[in-house]
Amino acid sequence: MYKNKTITILSHLLVWLTLVCLPYLLSYGQEQEFNRVIAHFWIPLVFSAIIFYTNYFVLVDRFLFPKKMVYFIVINTIMIVFFLFLKEYIEDNYIQNIAKKRIENTNRVQPPFKMAIYIQVLSYLAPLFFSIALKSTKRWIKTEAERKEAINFxxxxxxxxxxxxxxxxxxxxxxxxxxxxxxxxxxxxxxxxxxxxxxxxxxxxxxxxxxxxxxxxxxxxxxxxxxxxxxxxxxxxxxxxxxxxxxxxxxxxxxxxxxxxxxxxxxxxxxxxxxxxxxxxxxxxxxxxxxxxxxxxxxxxxxxxxxxxxxxxxxxxxxxxxxxxxxxxxxxxxxxxxxxxxxxx
The missing domain is CATH 3.30.565.10 (Histidine kinase-like ATPase, C-terminal domain)
Structure with missing residues (x-):
């Protein structure tokens, strides 16, 4: 049991380490702007991790499995909306290069605002759905093991x-x-x-x-x-x-x-x-x-x-x-x- 827990922790660390390094892995040999990586990749990644583990350890067991769907949807909606505004706030107030480029590009053709929001929402829904899938699979495996144990008994x-x-x-x-x-x-x-x-x-x-x-x-x-x-x-x-x-x-x-x-x-x-x-x-x-x-x-x-x-x-x-x-x-x-x-x- 201790060995399985250690393997699980190491697997999670390896996945998140890979995701953190992903911008540099995908653009090997090319120069990367550090502030842009922070604003557009690492900050959303941190928020995605929070959404994932909040659901994995708390919300799925407490609300989804007991079929309290309204609470589950409301809490996740509040989290996602909060992180959308928090990301914009951090970019505008703490990452100056991003804010300057946003002002310089105001006269250029920009992607529709709704499309940008839609993409960001999808990026936060992905860890939510993944946590549900992972937790459901883990629960199914446990239930199946208990069922087989009961049958054997x-x-x-x-x-x-x-x-x-x-x-x-x-x-x-x-x-x-x-x-x-x-x-x-x-x-x-x-x-x-x-x-x-x-x-x-x-x-x-x-x-x-x-x-x-x-x-x-x-x-x-x-x-x-x-x-x-x-x-x-x-x-x-x-x-x-x-x-x-x-x-x-x-x-x-x-x-x-x-x-x-x-x-x-x-x-x-x-x-x-x-x-x-x-x-x-x-x-x-x-x-x-x-x-x-x-x-x-x-x-x-x-x-x-x-x-x-x-x-x-x-x-x-x-x-x-x-x-x-x-x-x-x-x-x-x-x-x-x-x-x-x-x-x-």
Whole structure:
């Protein structure tokens, strides 16, 4: 912030220094009459600077932006008229050469008085309009920055909400599965609780960042799949394939877990055989995740979960990877297929 302020001050000084030297720059090698430069250039330049900074620091913020146009116009009109008369007064009383030439030239053809006044008024309106334009641009940039900051804050809040929404949903489904093991296999239930504690530790402490390495997410998914396999019968086969080598890819955490949950929730039957196929590939920073399972209808009295899995994924993809994702679901030959592709670069 201090650096930006210094650059702004130096920029203003450079502009005004250039304007002060402009008569000599435009007439390089020619003799300039000093009094004429003072009367016709430097004095109006000082008045222009006063008009510019008065508007820039005071009038635009106090009257123009609050839409007090009458006050703004009246004050600037008074300033411009005052400077017009003040310039004439200074020339007539303090710059003798200009006054003498004006008397000598009274009998010569002179530009119309109205035209001279018109030109001088325009010369004072220029810094006025420039101050308005500069201040308006600065205000727009600030407003735009605040708008983007508000949007980013809103997006982060929504993403956090979705992530915290997913955690209890995941925890509830996992506990529901472990509950089913308590009477059937107490030892497996104990093992499942221990595995769940590791998974919850990952969700609480490892997923606070916007993105994590894909390898960590894969390790989490493998542990979750192994946990879920404890409660399914031999009639359900679970096959999965993930990239075995480090890909160097970073991805938003917990994007795929809901799809795996849904596969174990809707693709498992106690009386019918079925297969869950989970495959992930990673090529050129693109992650492709495909999961297939039998489409067994959910029982009416099954109250597990809350149906937030798929909507949660869709909303997070919309926020995290706009125009960089492809998510499709379909039922083919009584098998549910979900395909999710993400561009991570």
């Amino acid at each position: 809103k997006l982060k809040s929504e993403i956090e909400h979705l992530r915290y929404q997913l955690q209890p949903h995941f925890f509830f489904n996992s506990l529901n599965n472990i509950y089913a093991l308590v009477d059937i296999s107490p030892d497996q239930a104990k093992k499942s609780i221990h595995s769940l504690s590791k998974l919850m530790r990952y969700m609480l402490y490892e997923t606070n960042e916007e993105s994590i390495s894909l390898s960590k997410e894969i390790d989490f998914m493998k542990k979750y799949i192994d946990l879920m396999k404890l409660r399914v019968s031999d009639k359900t086969k679970v096959n999965y394939h993930f990239p075995s080598e480090e890909t160097g890819v970073k991805i938003a955490p917990l994007l795929f877990i809901s799809l795996i949950e849904n596969a174990f929730k809707h693709g498992v039957s106690a009386s019918k055989s079925g297969t869950i196929e989970i495959n992930m590939t990673c090529n050129n920073k693109k992650v492709m995740f495909v999961i297939e399972n039998e489409n067994f209808p959910k029982k009416i009295d099954d109250k597990s979960g809350s149906g937030i899995g798929i909507p949660n994924i869709e909303k997070r993809l919309e926020l995290l990877y706009p125009n960089k994702n492809s998510f499709k679901t379909a039922v083919t030959n009584n098998r549910f297929v979900a395909e999710l592709e993400i561009e991570t670069n």
